[in-house]
Amino acid sequence: MAVAPLHASAERPEIGSSPVHRLGEQVFDAVAEVGDVAQFSVLTLVWIVRRRSRWSVLVPIFYAIGVKSVSVVAITGTFIGMVLAVQAHHQFAMMGLATRLGSVINISIVRELGPVLAATMLAGRVGSSMAAELGTMRVTEQIDALSALGTNPIYYLVVPRFLACLLLIPLLTLMGDFMGVIGGAVVSTQILNVDSFAYWKHTRDFVDSLDIFAGVFKSYFFGAAIALISCHRGFNSRAGAEGVGRAATEAFVFSFIVILFLDFVIGLGWNSVYNALWPQSQGLL
């Protein structure tokens, strides 16, 4: 039997080579990707209900995602509080409002900076790591091995990571809030000599439990988004070191964009609810 020429297909007109074809292909890929993430998310939720994860699987993942993130979130929170105090003090002092620093710093931290920064740190520290770990498992056929052994990879690999991010990010957010409040207070009252009583009085007047709840509420969505995006990138990692590296980078970048988008959307939604409940107020945004 004669061997076919190496480039037998090269004589045929190449399909999809024009810019319009390529653009169409990219749009198609993007839509398919969104659909794939949605399907991945639904499967994750189904497996949470369908079969309970074993403690022996959950505990190490909760430890790696939650406990090991405490220090980085605490340090970030502290410095954000301190920086806010330094930056805001000059402006407020010029207007003779230095005693109001507490309200500005603390409301900023509990409503916005605490949740968003805790989520950003989690996306950077945990999201990339999850994508790289699962990407390596994909490339080395460990995910196929799980399926071959009759275990659903979403149940075994994604559900514990999703639960860890979902359940622990509120605690990390509270930790970040607390350290930010402390950091801001120490700099304001001990270094910038703002009156301590006035600082805390204004804080108490402006920050209430609903503000803290608003921040923690958002964090659940951030945690879920980080877990789903990072695990999805890992599951769809391409072969080789470059593929795994790319999955890790994409996990952080996409998570960060989605965190900011969710922050905006939830902020709008929360404000509408707040205005509906208390029409006289200025809303939460």
Next chain:
Amino acid sequence: MSQGSARDGARGDDLIALRRVSMRFRHQAVLRDIELTIRRGETVSIIGESGCGKTVMLKLIIGLLQPSQGTVQFDGRDIAGLNGKELVQMRLRFGFLFQMAALFDSLTVFDNVAFGLREHRFCDEDAIQRIVAERLQEVGLPTELAAKKPAELSGGQRKRVGLARALAIGPEVMLYDEPTTGLDPIMSDVINELILQTQRTKKTTGVVVTHDMKTVTKVADRVVMLYPLARLGEHEAQIIYDGPPEGLETAEDPRVGQFVRGEAGERLREMAQLRHNNGAAVPAVRAAQCLDQKREIGHE
């Protein structure tokens, strides 16, 4: 030696059947109109050049991939028609030894071998301890290795742990993806012996994807050779040999003999033609000039 015995042992009924199976990844077609039947008890070796779709075929058989066209049947049932539970039950009738063993990095050797038993709650922890010890012993690994992580093992040890993990769930069918790739000749022979031992003692049906002709002649009852689609004409069949291992050398198709003997043959002519088409003659002269310059600089 295994050929006769295992062939005689085959009960003649079909266990795995690929019916007009085609597989395509985006723009790349890998398999086309594959017709293949594997009988219960026989060991089929799938050979062919890298990239011809051997591993893809293995993953289609166990349902890790879905064919773009055609059907894959196991024990008379179309895999695509199985629900989630049935698919799991079907997969538990298979053992899969992956090319790089695919051991779970985060687990110890013991936990890797015990994985399937624990996940599906086949038995209590005492029985699991016993089964894992037995499987490790069968593949010739000391029980002291059980506490180690996969990263601490050699290539041969990893393959043997992978085999022990696959055997722990008591499969009817063993799928081996290039079981001897990356191993030294002695360890390759050990793995071949373990495959034979598995056939004899567990009476498993086997599908062995390999490039290694020693493995083929030692373990296979039947050989199927695939040819890469990129080199085939539109109407040529992708399976270019299906028969006993002893018939490989005398096969009518010259491509079979070339592969078995490891002759580059046609490839060298194609490479020369490719170089010619790309105008490689001129760069070759330039490369030679560069090397001369480099030598002169070196002498200075």
